[in-house]
Amino acid sequence: MKALDDIFVLDLSRILAGPWATQILGDLGADVVKVERPGRGDDTRGWGPPFLTDPETGAPGDASYYLCANRNKRSIALDISTPEGQETIRALAAKADVLVENYKVGGLKKYGLDYESLSKVNPGLVYCSITGFGQEGPLAGKAGYDFMIQAMGGMMSINGECDGLPGAGPQKVGIAMADLSTGLYATIAILAALHQRQRSGKGQYIDMALLDTQVAMLSNHATSYFISGKVPTRLGNGHATIVPYQSFPTEDGYLVIAVGNDGQFARLAAELGHPEWGSDARYSTNAARVGHRQELIPMIEAETRKRKSAELQAALESCVVPCGQINTVDQVFEEPQVKLRGLRQTVAHPHAGELSIGASPLRLSDSPITYDRPPPLVGQHTEEVLAEKLGR
Incomplete structure (x- = not known):
């Protein structure tokens, strides 16, 4: 048994925050079906180099950026701008437990694929929307990317060398902190909604925003400001309230x-x-x-x-x-502790043979994480999924 092997997730998300959340659900055993544009697929497939190459032909494949967030999923290629694509999504959503999307506010409503529409055909659906700024407010319609969210959400103001020292100035975190943390919070919200559904029988709508998450991640810095009235500043590698x-x-x-x-x-x-x-x-x-x-x-x-x-x-x-x-990074994966904990795993990839991936940090004694599926090719499972889910 796996923790979520009875959960069907319809993944309409792209880039990082949404796919990170659905990858976690897939790691926990959920059946995650990733819906992609025919041909190009998820934008991050082209966010390289580096690209995974076919060892026989040398032809470039998917970028490492895509590969980091899409294991344990199946991919179907659908054009949701067409009536046929929309009807297929509605049919799949009628059978899904969870739907995750990160279109702009109102982007799916014009296709009849918003929560209000799909909850009518599936009242138990847990529908998670991920946007830059949430579903309401003056910035709701604005696109949000990790770098700008780190800036607007205060992260860059407290990250970087102190003023007066070489290299001083605000800095973004080297990983996509806003995207990844939003993916984590989205996963928590989805699991909470699924748990509540066991008691109520009803799904619900989840409104996740990168800016909300980034502001929440200010944690002790926000509370320090609330209590003292002093605006936190950059301390380089130092800590605001612990020395040394x-x-x-x-x-x-x-x-x-x-x-x-x-x-x-x-x-x-x-x-x-x-x-x-x-x-x-x-x-x-x-x-x-x-x-x-x-x-x-x-x-x-x-x-x-x-x-x-x-x-x-x-x-x-x-x-x-x-x-x-x-x-x-190379030294990290040579650390004896990292090796012992199995934080580098390999999966069989249809084009590249053996593919190394970063492992999940989740350790569940009775339902351990497994790496059953490599990041899929665009539309690799379209026929399989539609036959299995819809009998087509």
């Missing part, structure tokens, strides 16, 4: 040191040759360290610069001070 909690220069690179309590700080101070810091009133508590950040951090840096990263990491680990090296 940042990267430190070493003789041969950098090491992240993440002190979470006063005991850990006392042990860090001792290992760096300054046990007196642990009892100094200016540094003995976290609140005091935050207040004296400007004098404490340079003193710590002066000591870490004398040690090689690996030697310092081993020493701090031996005295239970949290720390870690800054890995490049």
